[in-house]
Amino acid sequence: MIKKITIFLLLVALAAAAGYGYVTKQVEQYIAQPLNIEQEQIFTLKSGTGFNRVLSQLTEKGIIVGSDFSKLVRRFHPELTQLKAGTYLLEPNTTLAQTLELLKSGKEHQFAITFVEGSTFKEWRQALETAEYLEHEMSGLSEAEIAQKLGLEHDKLEGLMLAETYHYTFGTSDLDILKRASSKLQAILDEQWQQRQEDLPLKTPYEALILASIIEKETAVEEERERVASVFVNRLNKRMRLQTDPTVIYGMGDKYDGNIRKKDLRTPTPYNTYTIFGLPPTPIAMPGEASIAAALNPEASNYLYFVASGKGGHVFSKSLAEHNRAVRAYLKQLRSNQ
Template identity: 65%
Template sequence: MLKKLAVIVIALIILATSGYIYINHSVDAYLSQPLTVQQEQIVTIPSGANINRAFSLLNEKGWIKPNFAEKFVRRLHPELVQIKAGTYQLLPNMSLNQAIELFRSGKEHQFAITFVEGSRFSEWREQLTKMPYLTHTIEDKSEQQIAQQLGIEQNKVEGLFLAETYHFTAGESDIDILRRAHQKLMSALDEAWQHRQDGLPLKTPYDALILASIIEKETAIESERERIASVFVNRLNKHMRLQTDPTVIYGMGDAYDGNIRRPDLRKPTPYNTYVIFGLPPTPIAMVGKDSLTAAVTPEQSDYLYFVASGNGGHVFSKTLSEHNRAVRAYLNYLRKHK
């Protein structure tokens, strides 16, 4: 009888051990399976979700194959249970186990939004509104209200954000991005102002920012920025009007249809530098660091004029007669290339 009982006990032990080995192997195989994603995918683990909810989410997306072994993961791998809410990026060839490790790490995916140099605040608002995974809070706010929320003294925020790429995690707000962009602008402006040349016709850092925004709109060629800056600085020093088209366009607002006509050049607006002397009252665009640097460290030159060359750059002139010849050459170029 005892011998028979011993045989039964041994058989049960063998059966239990075999079952454990089989289940353990099945769980390992389940966790090792590759996710069936062909490209980067975004998944959000909601607050309060546990490991089983994560499995369900991946099952619902069709990114893993369901298996009975799923229910044993918690017992065999308790270290995998604690996952963190967030929005994560899953990559092709990533295994389920790697996905779970990502959820455990809390390393959320960093989204990116890029603001181009020379763009306007109205364009920034549109970009922010269309950006997914961002919390939108400024859609119904006026520019003045946004300025107040950010602690900006000016009612207009044009030019007061640094144009570059900003990263954020899901749920971050548009005002958070603007706050960072403003802080970076002020830091870059302060640094540029501290290294400005002597004798510039700029009284404040804000003046430098206004000039930088005009430079930003006049050229996208890095090698030309300091020379363009020198033209404007020279004109300011000689009390000449800046006569720059981007300021006219900005002053026209929604009336601008892609063309500037003679009446537009004569129509007074606070921004029309064909009419006013000195700088316009505010920046006319967002700037990058290079234009800020150019505004406060212009090239030493005698140039007072410039006009497009037709090949992407500009022709610079020291006298009006030289400039008029360059203008005629440009007009001839346009006629030939209609």
């Protein structure tokens, strides 16, 4: 009798072991399955969502194949269950186990938005309005209201942000991006202002930004920035009008159709430096660090004019006669390229 009981218990133990082994294998196969996606996909885990609910969401979205053993993952792999809310990037060729490790890590996906040097606040606002996974708090606000929320003293935001690439996570607001861009610009401006040349015709850091924005729009050639800056500084010192086309274009606003005509140069606006003396009232674009540095540390020169060379750079002149010859050469170059 004892022998029969022993055999029975042994069979039960073997059956239990086999059953446990089968269940273990099914759970391991379940978490080892590759994600059913062919390209990167965003997945948002909301705060308060339970572990089993996350598995259900992944199944409902077709990202994984469901299993009757999914509820046992918590028992066999408790180390995978402490998931953190956030927005994550799921990638092809990764397993469910690797995905759960990602959701456990809290390493949210970093989205990116890029603003190029020389762009305008209008262009920034358009880019922010269409940015994915960004909270849009600027909607319906005027530029002055946005400036107030950012704690800035100027109602016009042109030139007050540093153009570069900004990374953000889900739930970041457009105002958060602008605050970071403004702080970065201010830090650079403060540093460059402390290192500026003496006797510049610039009374405030804000005037330096205005000049830097003009330099930014006038040249994209790195080695020319200080020389372009010297032309404008020399003209300011001599009380000559700056006569720079980008200020005319900015003053025209939506009327600009890609061409500047003689009447545009003669039409007064607060920004038209063909009709006003000194700097325009605000920056005309978002300047980069190099243009700010150039505005505050221009090359020592006697140049008063420059014109495009037709070959990517500019020709600089010290007199109007030299400048007129350079203009004729540029026009000749344009005709030869047609």
